Amino acid sequence: MPTTAIYAGSFDPITRGHEDLIQRSCEFVDRLVVAVADNSAKKPLFSPDERVDLIRRAVGDDPCVEVMQFRGLLVTFAREVGASLIIRGLRAVSDFEYEFQMALMNRNLSPGLETVFMVPSVETTYISSSIIREIAQFGGSLEGLVHPSVAQALVEKYKIGNAGR
Amino acid sequence: MPTTAIYAGSFDPITRGHEDLIQRSCEFVDRLVVAVADNSAKKPLFSPDERVDLIRRAVGDDPCVEVMQFRGLLVTFAREVGASLIIRGLRAVSDFEYEFQMALMNRNLSPGLETVFMVPSVETTYISSSIIREIAQFGGSLEGLVHPSVAQALVEKYKIGNAGR
Amino acid sequence: MPTTAIYAGSFDPITRGHEDLIQRSCEFVDRLVVAVADNSAKKPLFSPDERVDLIRRAVGDDPCVEVMQFRGLLVTFAREVGASLIIRGLRAVSDFEYEFQMALMNRNLSPGLETVFMVPSVETTYISSSIIREIAQFGGSLEGLVHPSVAQALVEKYKIGNAGR
Amino acid sequence: MPTTAIYAGSFDPITRGHEDLIQRSCEFVDRLVVAVADNSAKKPLFSPDERVDLIRRAVGDDPCVEVMQFRGLLVTFAREVGASLIIRGLRAVSDFEYEFQMALMNRNLSPGLETVFMVPSVETTYISSSIIREIAQFGGSLEGLVHPSVAQALVEKYKIGNAGR
Amino acid sequence: MPTTAIYAGSFDPITRGHEDLIQRSCEFVDRLVVAVADNSAKKPLFSPDERVDLIRRAVGDDPCVEVMQFRGLLVTFAREVGASLIIRGLRAVSDFEYEFQMALMNRNLSPGLETVFMVPSVETTYISSSIIREIAQFGGSLEGLVHPSVAQALVEKYKIGNAGR
Amino acid sequence: MPTTAIYAGSFDPITRGHEDLIQRSCEFVDRLVVAVADNSAKKPLFSPDERVDLIRRAVGDDPCVEVMQFRGLLVTFAREVGASLIIRGLRAVSDFEYEFQMALMNRNLSPGLETVFMVPSVETTYISSSIIREIAQFGGSLEGLVHPSVAQALVEKYKIGNAGR
Numbered sequence: 001m002p003t004t005a006i007y008a009g010s011f012d013p014i015t016r017g018h019e020d021l022i023q024r025s026c027e028f029v030d031r032l033v034v035a036v037a038d039n040s041a042k043k044p045l046f047s048p049d050e051r052v053d054l055i056r057r058a059v060g061d062d063p064c065v066e067v068m069q070f071r072g073l074l075v076t077f078a079r080e081v082g083a084s085l086i087i088r089g090l091r092a093v094s095d096f097e098y099e100f101q102m103a104l105m106n107r108n109l110s111p112g113l114e115t116v117f118m119v120p121s122v123e124t125t126y127i128s129s130s131i132i133r134e135i136a137q138f139g140g141s142l143e144g145l146v147h148p149s150v151a152q153a154l155v156e157k158y159k160i161g162n163a164g165r
Numbered sequence: 166m167p168t169t170a171i172y173a174g175s176f177d178p179i180t181r182g183h184e185d186l187i188q189r190s191c192e193f194v195d196r197l198v199v200a201v202a203d204n205s206a207k208k209p210l211f212s213p214d215e216r217v218d219l220i221r222r223a224v225g226d227d228p229c230v231e232v233m234q235f236r237g238l239l240v241t242f243a244r245e246v247g248a249s250l251i252i253r254g255l256r257a258v259s260d261f262e263y264e265f266q267m268a269l270m271n272r273n274l275s276p277g278l279e280t281v282f283m284v285p286s287v288e289t290t291y292i293s294s295s296i297i298r299e300i301a302q303f304g305g306s307l308e309g310l311v312h313p314s315v316a317q318a319l320v321e322k323y324k325i326g327n328a329g330r
Numbered sequence: 331m332p333t334t335a336i337y338a339g340s341f342d343p344i345t346r347g348h349e350d351l352i353q354r355s356c357e358f359v360d361r362l363v364v365a366v367a368d369n370s371a372k373k374p375l376f377s378p379d380e381r382v383d384l385i386r387r388a389v390g391d392d393p394c395v396e397v398m399q400f401r402g403l404l405v406t407f408a409r410e411v412g413a414s415l416i417i418r419g420l421r422a423v424s425d426f427e428y429e430f431q432m433a434l435m436n437r438n439l440s441p442g443l444e445t446v447f448m449v450p451s452v453e454t455t456y457i458s459s460s461i462i463r464e465i466a467q468f469g470g471s472l473e474g475l476v477h478p479s480v481a482q483a484l485v486e487k488y489k490i491g492n493a494g495r
Numbered sequence: 496m497p498t499t500a501i502y503a504g505s506f507d508p509i510t511r512g513h514e515d516l517i518q519r520s521c522e523f524v525d526r527l528v529v530a531v532a533d534n535s536a537k538k539p540l541f542s543p544d545e546r547v548d549l550i551r552r553a554v555g556d557d558p559c560v561e562v563m564q565f566r567g568l569l570v571t572f573a574r575e576v577g578a579s580l581i582i583r584g585l586r587a588v589s590d591f592e593y594e595f596q597m598a599l600m601n602r603n604l605s606p607g608l609e610t611v612f613m614v615p616s617v618e619t620t621y622i623s624s625s626i627i628r629e630i631a632q633f634g635g636s637l638e639g640l641v642h643p644s645v646a647q648a649l650v651e652k653y654k655i656g657n658a659g660r
Numbered sequence: 661m662p663t664t665a666i667y668a669g670s671f672d673p674i675t676r677g678h679e680d681l682i683q684r685s686c687e688f689v690d691r692l693v694v695a696v697a698d699n700s701a702k703k704p705l706f707s708p709d710e711r712v713d714l715i716r717r718a719v720g721d722d723p724c725v726e727v728m729q730f731r732g733l734l735v736t737f738a739r740e741v742g743a744s745l746i747i748r749g750l751r752a753v754s755d756f757e758y759e760f761q762m763a764l765m766n767r768n769l770s771p772g773l774e775t776v777f778m779v780p781s782v783e784t785t786y787i788s789s790s791i792i793r794e795i796a797q798f799g800g801s802l803e804g805l806v807h808p809s810v811a812q813a814l815v816e817k818y819k820i821g822n823a824g825r
Numbered sequence: 826m827p828t829t830a831i832y833a834g835s836f837d838p839i840t841r842g843h844e845d846l847i848q849r850s851c852e853f854v855d856r857l858v859v860a861v862a863d864n865s866a867k868k869p870l871f872s873p874d875e876r877v878d879l880i881r882r883a884v885g886d887d888p889c890v891e892v893m894q895f896r897g898l899l900v901t902f903a904r905e906v907g908a909s910l911i912i913r914g915l916r917a918v919s920d921f922e923y924e925f926q927m928a929l930m931n932r933n934l935s936p937g938l939e940t941v942f943m944v945p946s947v948e949t950t951y952i953s954s955s956i957i958r959e960i961a962q963f964g965g966s967l968e969g970l971v972h973p974s975v976a977q978a979l980v981e982k983y984k985i986g987n988a989g990r
Contacts, residue, residue: 028194028249085193105461107284117281118281119265122947126760126761140735237963238965266953267951270960273951274966291596305571333523402798403800415523430614432786434785435791439800439801447612451602621927626926635901639933744852777941778941778942779932
């Protein structure tokens with residue numbers, strides 16, 4: 001049977017760690033929906049449209065990948081796109097605990113929906129979107145941490161941000 | 166593409182937790198090889214043949230599942246059976262750490278081979294083969310913890326063991 | 331000696347997990363003060379009065395349980411109500427660490443006051459007030475996760491909240 | 496109602512950490528059964544009789560405390576002595592995980608039996624029986640780590656052990 | 661070679677735990693730069709100048725210690741002051757994970773810069789600046805938790821704060 | 826002051842992870858004693874002499890490094906060689922907990938002796954001596970995991986071991 005999986009997150013912005021997981025997932029699923037959470041309460045740096053656009057640039061035109069926005073519960077969106085798998089990256093024990101709890105809750109809310117966890121490549125274990133934003137804000141080098149398009153978007157975002165202060 | 170996954174362990178003996186994971190895996194893989202580690206250094210309670218037999222009884226004739234024995238490195242065996250996925254259950258943080266390390270090492274040894282982690286059903290989180298053996302040894306109730314065939318095999322094993330002392 | 335214990339939290343709102351712990355505690359303490367923290371800085375969904383009311387509805391008229399509000403340090407309030415035990419639920423390792431630190435600090439601040447930790451029932455391990463609020467906000471099913479009165483209060487709260495936007 | 500609790504372990508030998516927990520438990524239970532596991536498979540340094548004797552010397556004649564040996568499942572023994580509570584010390588996250596699993600399993604095996612966890616005093620967090628044995632074996636100072644009777648028993652045990660080699 | 665190390669944080673305010681680590685570090689480094697992060701986004705209780713002043717009072721005139729403010733990336737500041745070591749305190753597993761990730765990222769950003777972790781004295785493991793602020797806010801005793809100058813500064817800060825409400 | 830540090834372990838055998846930590850330590854200590862624990866109870870694969878020899882081959886003639894064997898308590902040996910620092914590698918949370926406990930105990934046994942923890946390079950996080958032995962036993966590739974001399978010693982050791990069965 002063809003499998004549709006969902007890989008959800010803020011992607012504010014997408015990092016090399018996310019890209020790595022997307023590629024690995026496409027090795028065993030037929031269709032991967034990268035789902036950008038439109039959670040305005042978190043006050044993201046990039047708008048949902050910008051985040052979708054950056055993911056598309058970083059991932060390229062892999063036929064396995066589809067990038068979409070969503071609001072509300074992940075399980076509802078998963079059902080809408082016909083996904084039977086949720087894919088999550090695990091970098092650390094603290095990730096694991098919250099993820100574990102969410103996996104159990106999502107299974108309770110939508111019994112047929114399974115969560116699988118994957119380990120990112122070692123080179124990307126220390127990369128997170130929040131660390132990336134902090135480095136960009138203070139002008140540190142982003143080489144190897146994000147796609148060149150993302151690096152440029154970050155530079156522009158903080159240039160405007162600093163000018164506007 | 167049809168996906169073959171491998172689910173390896175001692176299965177000494179198979180528990181309801183293992184059964185749960187086997188069923189969940191078959192929802193998104195086409196073929197699941199349950200691989201019984203023939204590790205005599207660990208002095209298992211059941212012989213590899215007995216463990217394979219108990220798994221077959223517990224799992225029944227699910228066409229998705231194949232039960233095999235293996236010796237040596239898991240990555241070598243995975244390659245032999247054509248598996249591209251290793252499936253592991255995660256119950257606790259301490260599991261997670263060792264598993265994380267093994268997943269990275271296995272990827273290093275066999276780059277195309279991916280590991281995915283799954284969460285067992287909450288009802289089985291506290292079941293492990295070693296706790297099962299301890300309960301059986303002292304005559305505690307195994308109801309709901311293992312398949313009836315496994316419960317009976319445990320009773321017989323410890324009856325003989327106690328008689329032989 | 332009759333033992334008074336205190337079980338403090340935000341209870342925003344009370345979940346089936348909290349109810350489970352309250353019942354278990356009453357098996358070995360004589361009086362349990364459920365203490366609702368009036369912490370306006372956290373911007374709770376329900377007012378302290380509403381939270382006390384929902385706990386009373388969920389718990390019913392168990393003579394062991396008393397529901398109260400408090401402000402300030404837990405150790406001060408514990409002394410005021412004559413409690414010698416603090417009861418805490420542990421669901422995850424990350425809970426544990428913070429709780430461990432607080433237990434040591436509370437013992438330092440009030441030497442006779444002991445903290446004991448309990449494990450909730452497996453069916454409630456993945457339930458937290460914040461996940462409950464998120465599910466309610468997006469119209470997911472709350473069945474089995476909270477008391478019917480709490481479910482109804484959540485529905486009304488978010489109806490008003492959405493209307494007011 | 497008068498509460499009987501059980502505090503089980505190898506106590507090979509009893510440390511200041513164990514003594515601390517015994518004293519703290521007696522603040523809120525009426526009777527505490529200190530249960531020495533007679534687990535010959537673990538090849539303890541002290542015999543069960545010696546371990547019971549050392550606990551009695553270390554604890555003194557506290558009317559709250561009763562020291563007993565047991566074999567088999569803890570839940571069975573708890574029922575025999577009329578205990579409704581199992582008391583466990585938590586020093587570290589790794590303790591916590593195994594303890595959590597055992598608490599859930601014991602509740603499954605004996606529904607009325609509750610487990611509560613306590614935090615030892617900070618001064619004893621790094622003391623464990625295995626570290627104590629290692630220090631004693633190589634003639635390190637045991638002051639403040641174990642009761643003087645235990646220190647002497649360790650010195651004698653290793654003197655004999657070394658002479659016998 | 662003389663070693664310069666950096667010990668960075670919010671120090672809002674400095675606790676006995678921080679003091680303990682500063683003293684231990686000076687046993688093996690020649691110069692320790694205590695670096696106060698000027699992170700206005702976190703809305704600290706004390707201004708950067710006040711925090712520097714309190715550290716100076718608490719640490720006294722130890723020739724090993726230098727107290728400075730910094731903004732931006734720690735690795736940039738470390739380079740500016742000629743530090744080859746970053747010193748971090750580890751109290752808990754949850755600290756460890758974030759710290760681990762930051763150590764790897766900082767090494768990536770500045771290859772010659774090493775991070776070493778130290779364990780505070782057991783008496784200070786449960787002390788954190790946030791717990792200190794909470795105790796001070798509600799008038800709890802700060803004895804043994806912070807330097808007397810810090811205790812006084814906290815009392816004055818919250819007196820003003822409460823008056824201004 | 827010139828600093829002597831000690832880096833102790835089984836080194837059965839030394840891995841690229843150990844080598845990495847030795848090099849990093851020599852950046853900030855003047856003399857590093859690599860201390861091979863002669864713990865026959867653990868039934869190591871290589872004799873203490875072989876392990877010392879393999880470390881010397883892997884490390885080369887770095888004037889900072891000295892390789893020695895020791896028996897008994899690490900704190901006693903540290904005092905004998907004039908070390909004021911113990912260096913430990915941290916790969917995982919489970920490492921951390923035991924290490925934390927040992928650091929506190931060693932400080933209790935020898936107050937002037939400090940423990941610092943370091944993070945290995947990401948490329949070596951998943952390498953441990955026990956995984957190396959397992960890979961070698963079953964003929965997996967050791968490239969990049971250990972020094973060539975160690976790889977050869979492992980091959981010979983298992984050739985003899987297999988022949989002798």
